Amino acid sequence: MEDARKAMSFEEKRKWFIYDVKMSRTYYLFLLPYALVFFTFMVLPVLISIWYSFTYYNILEPARFVGLQNYIDLLLGDDVFLKSVTNTLLMAVITGPVGYLMAFIFAWFIHGLPRFLRAFAVLVFYAPTISGNVFMVWALIFSGDQYGYINAMGRNIGLISGQPIYFLTNPDYMMTVILIVILWMSLGHGFLSFVAGLHTVDRSQYEAGYIDGIRNRWQELWFITLPNMKGMLLFGAVMAITQSFGVADVTRELCGFPSTDYAVHTIVNHLVDYGTLRFDMGYASAIATMLFLMMVVCNKYIQKFINRIGS
């Protein structure tokens, strides 16, 4: 069938295509409602965003085309943006891979547990993700006064004397605190998909492995388990990228907005600043487009890397 199609002239192909489309009417009807909302609220916003990134637009006046001006300002004239890129990349480079590895390692450990313990452990590790704004309790734990748990405990055992440590407002500590909290929240969809992915690995493969001389759990992991769950690893990676590049709520709620010396200012913080406070939509859109480009590039490289596992 495929070969026969290839040999056809353009005119014939066109006829077949129209025939195919006509025959698929029912399918299009099924897809139409979702495709419509999907296009309107997922695809169109990105296209709009790219268009506005070449304009000056403050919502009140009509948008005015300014060419690459926003990008030039962003890259050459905005120190805070560069700071936010550094911060975001630092967070992504640390929390992305570490969170991803943690998600995998804990999923793998949990997989080896007896059944009743397994369900409980999955809940414990996934709970931070599901419980929404509970990360706010970290504000209390790291609070800079004597009611902050760490400061209080530090005092009791004599580690902290004199002034309490201002974890959330002193730039020396802020990044570390934010990294801890992001890692705490990072076992999300990726973790769940790993837990499930481990279940899918065919048991007979393990048994074949023992005969072939696999001695310990590490060899088993590398030669059997990992190559068998590439799909899951990929999905988890996509989720990890989205999460680590999109950090914003955590820094705003814990360290304030803007944070001291922009010490934990992220790209998304910057975007929100221009989009919702300064009403410079064109500039905000340029930031969004840059962020999106970074994520796509990062995703490409990770896909290549994962495809290499087991080869």
Add this chain to the structure above:
Amino acid sequence: MKSGLRQTRSLGGNIFVYLMLIIFGAFFAFPLIFTINNAFKPLNEIFLFPPRLFVQQPVLSNFQDLFTIMSRSRITFSRYIFNTVFVTAAGTFGHIILASMGAYVVSKYNFPGSRFFFKVVVVTLLFSPHVLQIPQFLIMRTLGWVDTFTAVIVPAFAMPIGFFLLKQFMDTVPMSLIEAAKVDGAKELTIFWRIVMPTVKPAWLTVMVFSTQQLWNARAANFIFSEELKTLPYALSQIIGGGVQRAGVGAAVTLFIMIVPLVIFIGAQSNIIETMASSGIKE
């Protein structure tokens, strides 16, 4: 299996695994334990110095205070609860129906554009909500949806992660099942509703958990301005905004918001794992 596992599992390794799980488990569970304990602490224990993690004399006064504040608010509190329940239920229901219908044809039939559509869905998995926020607002404004529930509900239909998971799971439904029904004269809609949907129940249960989790916590502060349309998390964040004297109430609020998604997750957990197991992106 047991005997197989034993061959590659050393005792030292097992001890290490359990130790790691306990230490990190405590790290992950700590803020949850903290939240639960704080919600039952009387005010003098919340401000105890040095602070204690576990509650000494549990009381329900925080919840009583919460209900007192609720009953005094200008808009009756049941209205906020109704708003959130309505938005969550409508958004989740619509998303599952629309996404399943689309995922069904994309998964089971090869028609012009179907593969391309799925590729676009996979790319959109990367978009973080903040990137979409501003243009979404502009679209809402054009449609005249600002300050209506529609602005929260309809975009929730479009979540790509739901479509993605449903499609992957439907790939595992054997084509012969569908063809057999066709031979019996069933229409496409009947096949979808009577055969495919019951088969992929774990899949839409999973999507339901993700979607309720997201919508339940949605403040929708960008789209909703009228007090009587505000969602529960929004209203509750206003209560916490009251400052130090609301610390006890704040603890109760945190627990209160958290409980619904947590209960839904526990209820659906086994189904979720089952779904995830068949949703691997296999080429």
